[in-house]
């Protein structure tokens with residue numbers, strides 16, 4: 001059995017975004033989430049460690065991440081009013097990048113809290 005250990009993993013379950021979680025995983029499942037609270041443990045332990053999907057798809061076909069980023073950039077560049085939406089389960093640094101992208105595109109930024 002293979003044991004993978006990831007130190008300083010980030011939990012994005014709630015807004016605290018704890019980034020000192022130690023994850024232990026076999027080929028299929030995360031088996032331990034050290035330093036995570038009860039909610040974080042439940043969240044991590046119910047995720048599989050196996051890769052279910054390719055890293056990137058375009059029209060249902062597997063492509064490289066670089067190809068997918070290029071295609072996304074073209075779509076965003078052509079959009080009249082792109083919406084940067086979501087961001088509830090990402091880090092502050094990723095939120096900062098999302099807002100910068102929205103400003104650069106002249107788009108709109110919104111989060112799930114507007115629902």
Ligand code: SF4
Pocket residue numbers: 011012013014015016017018035036037038039040041
């Ligand atoms: S470990 Fe617990 S407190 Fe920390 S982000 Fe995850 S759910 Fe929130």
